[in-house]
Amino acid sequence: MKNKENPYIPFDATITSIKELNRFSKSYRFDSPEIRELNYEPGQFFEITIYGVGQSVIGATDSMFDEGFELAVLNTGGLVSSKLHQLEVGNVVGIRGPFGKPFPMDEFKGKNMLFICAGIGFWPVRSAIKHVLANRSDFGKMNVILGVREPSLFCYVNEVEEWIARDDITVQQTVDGIPEGEQWNGEVGLITVLTDKFEIDNPEDWVVLCVGPPVAFKFIGMSLNNRGFTDDQIYVSLERKMKCGIGKCNNCLIDGRVYVCQNGAVFTLAEVKALPGGLD
Amino acid sequence: MATYHPLIAPVPNGEDFVFAEVKSSKEIAFSFDKTKKSLKEFLLKPEEVLMTASFTEGKAKPAPIDDTMKILFGARPCDITALELFDQVFSIDYDDPYYLSHRKNTIILGLNCLNLCKNGFCGITESFAPKKGYDIMFTELPGEKFLVESGSLTGEKLIHKSMNVEGVKEEDRIPIIQTFKSMNDNLSNEKSLAGISSIMALDHQALWDEYGEKCLACNLCTSVCPTCWCFTVHERIAVSADDLSDVTKTEKYRHWTSCLFKDYHTVSGGHVFNPTTASRLEFYYKHKFKGIPEKFGVLGCVGCGRCVSACPVGIDIRESLERLTNVEIDIYEPSESSESSESSESSDVITELRL
Numbered sequence: 001m002k003n004k005e006n007p008y009i010p011f012d013a014t015i016t017s018i019k020e021l022n023r024f025s026k027s028y029r030f031d032s033p034e035i036r037e038l039n040y041e042p043g044q045f046f047e048i049t050i051y052g053v054g055q056s057v058i059g060a061t062d063s064m065f066d067e068g069f070e071l072a073v074l075n076t077g078g079l080v081s082s083k084l085h086q087l088e089v090g091n092v093v094g095i096r097g098p099f100g101k102p103f104p105m106d107e108f109k110g111k112n113m114l115f116i117c118a119g120i121g122f123w124p125v126r127s128a129i130k131h132v133l134a135n136r137s138d139f140g141k142m143n144v145i146l147g148v149r150e151p152s153l154f155c156y157v158n159e160v161e162e163w164i165a166r167d168d169i170t171v172q173q174t175v176d177g178i179p180e181g182e183q184w185n186g187e188v189g190l191i192t193v194l195t196d197k198f199e200i201d202n203p204e205d206w207v208v209l210c211v212g213p214p215v216a217f218k219f220i221g222m223s224l225n226n227r228g229f230t231d232d233q234i235y236v237s238l239e240r241k242m243k244c245g246i247g248k249c250n251n252c253l254i255d256g257r258v259y260v261c262q263n264g265a266v267f268t269l270a271e272v273k274a275l276p277g278g279l280d
Numbered sequence: 281m282a283t284y285h286p287l288i289a290p291v292p293n294g295e296d297f298v299f300a301e302v303k304s305s306k307e308i309a310f311s312f313d314k315t316k317k318s319l320k321e322f323l324l325k326p327e328e329v330l331m332t333a334s335f336t337e338g339k340a341k342p343a344p345i346d347d348t349m350k351i352l353f354g355a356r357p358c359d360i361t362a363l364e365l366f367d368q369v370f371s372i373d374y375d376d377p378y379y380l381s382h383r384k385n386t387i388i389l390g391l392n393c394l395n396l397c398k399n400g401f402c403g404i405t406e407s408f409a410p411k412k413g414y415d416i417m418f419t420e421l422p423g424e425k426f427l428v429e430s431g432s433l434t435g436e437k438l439i440h441k442s443m444n445v446e447g448v449k450e451e452d453r454i455p456i457i458q459t460f461k462s463m464n465d466n467l468s469n470e471k472s473l474a475g476i477s478s479i480m481a482l483d484h485q486a487l488w489d490e491y492g493e494k495c496l497a498c499n500l501c502t503s504v505c506p507t508c509w510c511f512t513v514h515e516r517i518a519v520s521a522d523d524l525s526d527v528t529k530t531e532k533y534r535h536w537t538s539c540l541f542k543d544y545h546t547v548s549g550g551h552v553f554n555p556t557t558a559s560r561l562e563f564y565y566k567h568k569f570k571g572i573p574e575k576f577g578v579l580g581c582v583g584c585g586r587c588v589s590a591c592p593v594g595i596d597i598r599e600s601l602e603r604l605t606n607v608e609i610d611i612y613e614p615s616e617s618s619e620s621s622e623s624s625e626s627s628d629v630i631t632e633l634r635l
Contacts, residue, residue, distance in 0.1 A: 006331075006342045006377050007374040007375070007376075008330045008331060008342075008513070008532065009330075009331050009340050009341075009342055010338075010340055011340075012337070012338035012339065012340070049340075049515060049532065050515065051333045051334065051335050051336075051338055051340075051515060051530040052333075052335045052515050052516060052517045052527075052530030052531075053515050054514060054515045055513060055514075055515060055532070056548065076548040076549040077549075078548040078549070080548075081548060091336075092336065092337055092338045093338070094333065094338055094340055239547065240547065240553065241544070241545065241546065241547045241553075243511075243512050243513045244511075244513060246373060246374045247372070247373055247374075248369065248370065248374070248376060248511075249510060249511050249512060249513065249534075250509070250510040250511075250539065250567070251510070251512060251537075251544065253539075253563070253567065253571065254553075255563075255566055255570075255571070256562075256563050256564070256565075256566030256567030256568075256570060256571040257566065257567065257570055257571030257574055257575070258571075262373070277553065277554070277559075280553050280554075
């Protein structure tokens, strides 16, 4: 249905809490009357405006079943993310959204779920993980694979520990390397060291949700193909330079024809591979 | 009491013609090949404030949209054909209130082309005879007359009110039919770009590499193009000249950009999705000849040839389309005598239609 209101105008939201996720990243919870009415699904994204500074597109980090609306932000050194990192509880930002196609969670009911989270790709996947946890009986087995560059970059550590303690979810973690002064007793190597070892009998009963840098999709995809998964079973979320979020400005186009903001940002790996430049 | 609307029309500008507001019909250039830039700047502003807000409190409000009714005379059929695309772009899924307001408040008076213009190839793109998108269409007839046809109720009303417009007489029949026959002979082309979308899906790396070596990524082609609409959105502090110390007001604004700019494809953190000029040219052509037809059912090119005229390094879209499709595109150089002449009678009609 067509939105009759001006689609470029954000609503105001007040920051109610800020948490440091790691030395580069923070998560923010927001509140406002509009947020309490928000209806969004895992994989959808929002456009956050810092009035007078800039705007940026950020995937939802939590799910509708949570206590509040949360976004996580990596400080890339860019105008918006660095300014966001300076904001405090009580500050007001503008929010538009939700935009984009979500992960089709209803279609996944009855399936075993494998979540692959490379780096900050964990944040949008977390939204889907929380959705499954809130509706646990609708889904089969649940496995989460997390990979980060170095141990200190793991996020939502307490929450992940709670998942590890559960008997209905299996969590595996790996780090690319261990810098001097950091401790890590777990797996070391790129995320594919874990996907390469992933044991399954019946690949057709599984769905994979994978978010990370597009270049990683190539290698994760190959690894999963070797385990018996087809590219149609693997759902990814793409990042592009989204500006308007509503398919008008063209900034997020891939191959001159696919709007990440409207046709995605969630795609199957098969769709992305069919797009020239989709895995750039 | 009559209300006069601002009239925008082609006026001479050095060796070219541009659309500008005119105060008198004497300023209007009737003998113009086509304007250097398309009319898109009157509907999709090069820069436009979308909303204002407070730096600390937000409370965003849509920026007031200039809804002054304007009349734009001299829209060429290619430009009107391009509006068919823009009208879809800015109303599909979400209405863009800014474009739609400017569009609604701009009365489009088209002026048919009787001959191919310099660098034009509208026969190939089938964009010389739009069926809609204008309020009135003017066609120059022999004997310093114009055929004036409405394309909308607004146009119908304007014609009905005009004192200088009279009904078509029996003796006008033959000249009218002959004029359109001649227009069709001069502009239509048995060749077409059939299959261009499929051809765009093939690998043309050698062509992109060759153009990429030449192209300066200067954005002139995209800014004069009637079918390019890429824009970007930014925030800024809106400082009023009345009080320079007041930095509490902010604006969200958009401005034209170009897919040929590297920055257009650069995301936070510095990754560039189309890092070479060649890859950005490929994107430009694929959008025009595959992406736009797939989504909107029309080509992303109306054959106006403005990009050919504007390109400082001589990249010619006709040549690239020839090389892509193997369809030869005739190059037409108009002579002085083939252009229409100024008509005092037509001036009167235009002036009166401002009512």
